[in-house]
Amino acid sequence: MTNAELLQRSLAAVWHPCTQMQHHERIPPVPVRRAQGVWLYDFEGRRVLDAISSWWVNLLGHGNPRINAALREQLESLEHVMLAGFTHEPVVQLSERLARLAPGRLGHCFYGSDGASAVEIALKMSFHYWRNAGKPAKTRFVALSNGYHGETLGALSVTDIPLFRDTYAPLLRAGDLVPSPDARRAEPGESAKEHALRCARALEEHLAAHAARTAALILEPLVQCAGGMAMYDAEYLRRARELCDRFEVHLIADEIAVGFGRTGTMFACEQAGIAPDVLCLSKGLTGGYLPLSAVLTTDDVYRAFYDERLTRGFLHSHSYTGNALACRAALAVLDILEQDRILERSRRTAQYLNARASALRAHPRAAHFRNTGMIWAFDVRDAAADFGPQFQRRAIEAGVLLRPLGNTVYWMPPLVIEEPEVDFLVDAVEKLI
Numbered sequence: 001m002t003n004a005e006l007l008q009r010s011l012a013a014v015w016h017p018c019t020q021m022q023h024h025e026r027i028p029p030v031p032v033r034r035a036q037g038v039w040l041y042d043f044e045g046r047r048v049l050d051a052i053s054s055w056w057v058n059l060l061g062h063g064n065p066r067i068n069a070a071l072r073e074q075l076e077s078l079e080h081v082m083l084a085g086f087t088h089e090p091v092v093q094l095s096e097r098l099a100r101l102a103p104g105r106l107g108h109c110f111y112g113s114d115g116a117s118a119v120e121i122a123l124k125m126s127f128h129y130w131r132n133a134g135k136p137a138k139t140r141f142v143a144l145s146n147g148y149h150g151e152t153l154g155a156l157s158v159t160d161i162p163l164f165r166d167t168y169a170p171l172l173r174a175g176d177l178v179p180s181p182d183a184r185r186a187e188p189g190e191s192a193k194e195h196a197l198r199c200a201r202a203l204e205e206h207l208a209a210h211a212a213r214t215a216a217l218i219l220e221p222l223v224q225c226a227g228g229m230a231m232y233d234a235e236y237l238r239r240a241r242e243l244c245d246r247f248e249v250h251l252i253a254d255e256i257a258v259g260f261g262r263t264g265t266m267f268a269c270e271q272a273g274i275a276p277d278v279l280c281l282s283k284g285l286t287g288g289y290l291p292l293s294a295v296l297t298t299d300d301v302y303r304a305f306y307d308e309r310l311t312r313g314f315l316h317s318h319s320y321t322g323n324a325l326a327c328r329a330a331l332a333v334l335d336i337l338e339q340d341r342i343l344e345r346s347r348r349t350a351q352y353l354n355a356r357a358s359a360l361r362a363h364p365r366a367a368h369f370r371n372t373g374m375i376w377a378f379d380v381r382d383a384a385a386d387f388g389p390q391f392q393r394r395a396i397e398a399g400v401l402l403r404p405l406g407n408t409v410y411w412m413p414p415l416v417i418e419e420p421e422v423d424f425l426v427d428a429v430e431k432l433i
Helices: 003-013 021-025 065-075 089-101 115-132 153-157 162-171 192-213 235-247 268-272 299-303 324-339 342-356 387-397 419-432
Strands: 034-036 039-041 047-050 108-112 140-144 176-178 214-219 250-254 278-281 293-297 366-372 375-380 408-411
Touching: 047 419, 065 324, 089 108, 089 293, 089 324, 108 115, 108 299, 115 153, 115 214, 115 250, 115 278, 115 293, 115 299, 140 192, 153 162, 176 192, 192 214, 192 235, 214 235, 235 250, 235 268, 324 342, 342 419, 387 419, 408 419
Parallel strands: 140 176, 140 214, 214 250, 250 278
Antiparallel strands: 034 039, 039 047, 108 293, 278 293, 366 375, 375 408
16 A cells, blocks of 8 residues: 555545544645654655654554563453453553552552543542542532643543633533643743742632532643643642642542653652542553553542442443453553663653753744653744644654644653654754744
């Protein structure tokens, strides 16, 4: 098959996500035949560096031989069995492993299929907990402005990205928003930490007035990804944890995008020294191989559902909950992260890339150049209305997959990217900007 043949068939049959399909008449999708490491290859052998890890899921490079081998081995014994009334070894092993790795005492794992389903699970779990605990008035959720938690109806109710939310607003259950600690929003002369503390005071005021009706605060720790890679000081997380404890509100940490080493630690919450009541994980969990999400929670939350009465149980399910193949891929990812000291390696890579990008940091069109772990972003001054699609097109022509968020250019490459590939990426971005 050729690139042209695949594109023709794809545009006739496939409705692509998060896409205005008419735009593909001008900017067609990128055909991919195979992938290896950080590179995607089309049908003519041309390669593109996957600088956004295929929507942030690919931690360890494409075609990882150890994950491949683990999946082949698992195929020989069990591909899937329903998790209602059944169990299997990979899901038990993964649950135990995640509980050991997670901050605090998050010893109970509930599984879904993707990030949005994890958020749905977390919201329902918190709501139902308070009902079982005799506080049925606690039904509302607080989220940060400019936050993103998914596009199913529950997740969209705590998302504050107008592009995704506004059309479906009549279908959503309204939540409450508090100011984002996004460091770009600091007042002149105000440090990122001072701004975070000011936003925490706004959260305190909100909870002081509305705690009786509030079930949980949900946030993305350290980096609000889809909201323009907004980065903030860890002090906000510490204050949020204290306030949730004081006002009896659950803290839900959405680490779907930032977990598994993306921010420089296994989980972003670690950098604040706090543990949430509920932790949502997905994306990098399987290294980008298979759909899987996990929601971890505490003994206290779990016990509120443990009862003879079925109505007090957590009545939520997905057909592929705890899929054996996906769990086995996740176990292989965790093995590689540990055995190959990937987080240590990625910290060295981040140092190299930051040094390498010094000219870009000083570029007059690059505002708010920022970095957390293996996530980089900057905002383009004086960007045209169609900046994002045009920049993406030009980047692909230059051999790099980048997908700007409005006027924000970012990259979040696989953790295993090597220095020559970093050079290629930075050189391409400098020329494009």
